[in-house]
Amino acid sequence: MDVLADVLAVTRFGNTTLCQAEFTAPWGIQFEKERRATFHIVSRGSCWLIPGKEAKPIQMMQGDVALVVHGEGHILADSPETPVQHYLTAVKKVCSVESAESNSTVLFCGAYHFEQDGAHPLLSLLPPVIYLSADQAQSDESLRSLVRMLMRERCQSSSGPGSSAIISRLSDVLFILVVRAWLAKQPECSAGWLGALRDPHIGKILSLVHATPQQSWSVASLANEVSMSRAAFSKRFSHLVGVAPLTYIRRWRMDLAARLLRESTTSVARVAEQVGYESETSFSKTFRQSRGHSPGSYRTHFGNQFREAV
Structure with a gap:
């Protein structure tokens, strides 16, 4: 996996951006195609990830993790039928707010910005979306611990010196661990990555x-x-x-x-x-x-x- 770490290190541009946001139905946010990879973690509640017009929607439950690898446009919503708005508009209203509402959904999201268009040859061999259920994510002790560390660091980012650099390094490791967990599920005869x-x-x-x-x-x-x-x-x-x-x-x-x-x-x-x-x-x-x-x-x-x- 050192090769993957190398690739991520040279292609990522600047620090990772993170946001924790709470939504109450009905809600829907749209991420346009951009030069980046994006991860989404459901901290509470559930939502639908709609990778694209031709792709099948994925219902994400609490603890699930998804990595949208190639920067493709996608949607997160309480329902596949809910109207959507641009993620920047939605997140400005709710970012970093978490209440005790039991029917709300709390998302923890991050983006790795890439230096140029066109994925690295090895990254291009990964699937458009890597999805790990809560059981799969929780069974990996390293991944489970890292998600907790990343969320804690995000909450302390306003007061802790060097937090942006720490968050970016932790996010790099998260990317690698999610890919590694996905690789572990693939059959021995797999091609590509x-x-x-x-x-x-x-x-x-x-x-x-x-x-x-x-x-x-x-x-x-x-x-x-x-x-x-x-x-x-x-x-x-x-x-x-x-x-x-x-x-x-x-x-x-x-x-x-x-x-x-x-x-x-x-x-x-x-x-x-x-x-x-x-x-x-x-x-x-x-x-x-x-x-x-x-x-x-x-x-x-x-x-x-x-x-x-x-």
Whole structure:
């Protein structure tokens, strides 16, 4: 799961935003398609999660957890038939309010904002919605304890120093634990995320590439690491991960570079070196193709946005 932690760390933009809100029927809130992943936890009561026009509504009960992975538009409501309003409008009226009303629903929600459109190849292999029932969530001691910690920290965020950073780190772990709990339910023969991480050859290569992005990797050298032919390795990697090996490596390097440019003052030349480029010119050209900005322009623009978001 270190690979998942790596992916989340480089693609998340700024701190996680959280809100606890109480609703009394009738109510319905709509989340538009955005560049983020969203989680919803039912603290009290029940509601319906409607992932999209073509997807089947999911009734969520107290203790249930849902992770909307790809930023797709979705609805939370007391009933699938209830009219909805934009979540910002609804939450402004009720956020962080909790009463003793027994017929109300209390939701704890958070959003992971991503740096750019288009999911990372591995995140794109996850289902649109990961849903865990209360029994599934409660059976995972780590997940159960983390949810309590996150809710407690959210309640204390106005008075505790460093709470926004703590909340973001806890939220990252929540994302990983929810995905891990989902993975544990999948059959051994699963493809996609589970197949890539469980595969003794491809899983090893993913970990190796993530740990050593500065290495001068080729399909031949990667195949050699797992004692496979180039053709067999390339075919298996592409089938499980969804992109060719060198395409994955190039994107991973650019994701890492973007994070370094946003969050540090490391020189462009040093960033290029850390992600496997001997030539700053070559790195800059590839980075511009990936992000639409030169490294310097990206740092100026998105570094400021990142600092405002944390």
